[in-house]
Amino acid sequence: MNLFSQAFRPVGSNRVDPVLCLLWFGLIGLALVWIAPFVFIVFTSLKSSSSVMGSNAFAPPSDLAFVNYARAWTRGSFSTTVVNGTIITLIKVPLGVFLSAMAAYAMARVPMRGGKLLYLLCVFGTMIPFQVMLAPIFMQVNAFGLINSYPGIILPYLAFGVPCQVFILYGFFSSVPKELSEAARVDGASHFTIFWRIFLPVSLPALSALVILDFVATWNEFAMALVILQDPRKWTLPLGLMAFQSQFHSDYGQLNAAIVMTVLPATLVYLIFQRYFVAGLTTGAIKE
Amino acid sequence: MARLSLRPDKQGYLLLAPAVFVYFLFAFYPMLDTVRMSFSSWNGLSAHRSFAGLDNYRAVLTADPVFWGALRNTIGWTVLAVLLPNLISFGLALALNQRLPGRSWLRVAFYLPVIIAPIAVATIWKWMYDPFFGLFNNLLTAWHLQSWIVDWLGDRHYALGAVFAAHVWQSVGFSMVLFLAGLQSVSTTLIEAARIDGAGRWAVFRHVTLPALRPTLAVVLVLSVVNSLKAFDIIYGMTGGGPAQSTQMLAMWAYTQAMQLGDFGKGAAVSVILLLITLVIVVPYLRWSLRPARSGK
Numbered sequence: 001m002n003l004f005s006q007a008f009r010p011v012g013s014n015r016v017d018p019v020l021c022l023l024w025f026g027l028i029g030l031a032l033v034w035i036a037p038f039v040f041i042v043f044t045s046l047k048s049s050s051s052v053m054g055s056n057a058f059a060p061p062s063d064l065a066f067v068n069y070a071r072a073w074t075r076g077s078f079s080t081t082v083v084n085g086t087i088i089t090l091i092k093v094p095l096g097v098f099l100s101a102m103a104a105y106a107m108a109r110v111p112m113r114g115g116k117l118l119y120l121l122c123v124f125g126t127m128i129p130f131q132v133m134l135a136p137i138f139m140q141v142n143a144f145g146l147i148n149s150y151p152g153i154i155l156p157y158l159a160f161g162v163p164c165q166v167f168i169l170y171g172f173f174s175s176v177p178k179e180l181s182e183a184a185r186v187d188g189a190s191h192f193t194i195f196w197r198i199f200l201p202v203s204l205p206a207l208s209a210l211v212i213l214d215f216v217a218t219w220n221e222f223a224m225a226l227v228i229l230q231d232p233r234k235w236t237l238p239l240g241l242m243a244f245q246s247q248f249h250s251d252y253g254q255l256n257a258a259i260v261m262t263v264l265p266a267t268l269v270y271l272i273f274q275r276y277f278v279a280g281l282t283t284g285a286i287k288e
Numbered sequence: 289m290a291r292l293s294l295r296p297d298k299q300g301y302l303l304l305a306p307a308v309f310v311y312f313l314f315a316f317y318p319m320l321d322t323v324r325m326s327f328s329s330w331n332g333l334s335a336h337r338s339f340a341g342l343d344n345y346r347a348v349l350t351a352d353p354v355f356w357g358a359l360r361n362t363i364g365w366t367v368l369a370v371l372l373p374n375l376i377s378f379g380l381a382l383a384l385n386q387r388l389p390g391r392s393w394l395r396v397a398f399y400l401p402v403i404i405a406p407i408a409v410a411t412i413w414k415w416m417y418d419p420f421f422g423l424f425n426n427l428l429t430a431w432h433l434q435s436w437i438v439d440w441l442g443d444r445h446y447a448l449g450a451v452f453a454a455h456v457w458q459s460v461g462f463s464m465v466l467f468l469a470g471l472q473s474v475s476t477t478l479i480e481a482a483r484i485d486g487a488g489r490w491a492v493f494r495h496v497t498l499p500a501l502r503p504t505l506a507v508v509l510v511l512s513v514v515n516s517l518k519a520f521d522i523i524y525g526m527t528g529g530g531p532a533q534s535t536q537m538l539a540m541w542a543y544t545q546a547m548q549l550g551d552f553g554k555g556a557a558v559s560v561i562l563l564l565i566t567l568v569i570v571v572p573y574l575r576w577s578l579r580p581a582r583s584g585k
Contacts, residue, residue, distance in 0.1 A: 010386065103304045112301065127574070131520040134547065135559070160314075223543075263408045
């Protein structure tokens, strides 16, 4: 492999660099520190309470108490929170990306008055964190009678997700060559057709990257859900985990099983779609 | 889709409409409402909001013993969160940009905490800080450092630092990926040329790598400032602002005032102050970043 034949050699040199070798060992050490919490959590999740208290923190579990997972699943109402989280994520994420794509296409490709202002507003929107105004969001959702409902959480999620996604897709659509859409314009195709038939297919990789990033963000979101979903039957996983922690924090094995079950979906999605993460993040932040 | 005989700009407005509609209703309006609410006295329940002028601001700035502590924590947290994790991220990115075996796995290891829900990070770290069976005190015992054992989250001298450590663990990977992407734009031919000309490691870094990374640096700095101003989940999950308000932050305090103590006016005043701080940092950045975009067209 190319990487291995060039390993430890700086750019422009063919000699093995001792500094790089040292650096490598340092990095491996630091990486081990970084993943140590995960190891600790998984180990603890498989220990019975008595062996948590009796054994060394990093000792592998001897009794393999899978029962922790079953207990945590029922006590933490995971069957409810998983379903809620799935419904909310499955509706919000594709819908949000689609709305953003439409808006980004219009801003990037349709000459209209006020386009620049909208773009400015959008960039401004990417920078305003909603954590700052949880109570007013609660009031607005309440005014529509949507507290404790799926639309009640999905609509603010959409509102605060749109600017960032529009910003990313605007950059992407602006870089699509003009010839691609001009020909269709000349043939009399509407902007709707061009968007649907040309821009959506062309930008599929960028859209998938956004979908995957947004999946993780939506699945993990806590603060907004805390304010809007107050009924335990409507809770998502982060809310469920928080409640589990405050109720059963001394059942160490089960608490850690609950943590593992909460973070597993996002972790798997990341490990499977790794390269999309980098693609999505970098088109978003660096390309300007 | 059917061919519609609408003027092109009308088609554009139609495409924009849904996103703009949702944004204005559920993001922009609440922001304006925050400002309006901050000038009124309201418990969130009664139908009537009475105008209170600057009372809320006066109460927050002069009579609220928690506000100034929360402001100090927010500023300290933000400054440290911009410096410390990003320095680590930068170092990691530089190192992982070298030809090292297994570097993609190393990247995964450092990025993994980023995709974990912040509330789960809080739960994980709270458990690691557990005074009796947690990882840290366990390790200290194993290393015969029993005298160092403290109740990390229960002691107001250590709590904020303990929460910050969890934040560092979670956020290093994010900036690292941005830096790595920025490093891709550094021309390798330029580096090779500099090397051949006899430039040392430091000279290459100083005169080739660093200038090419300037736009990335700006993005990373602004993103980490905004991310730390909104620090909420991790504090809510680990300490809830305690002990003795020692980990209280503005975003959390605004939430507590309105949603838990029922004083929406005062909560909104705290929100507005936080919004203003955000604007002071964001607006100059926006002006800076939009200028090259305009000339590029």
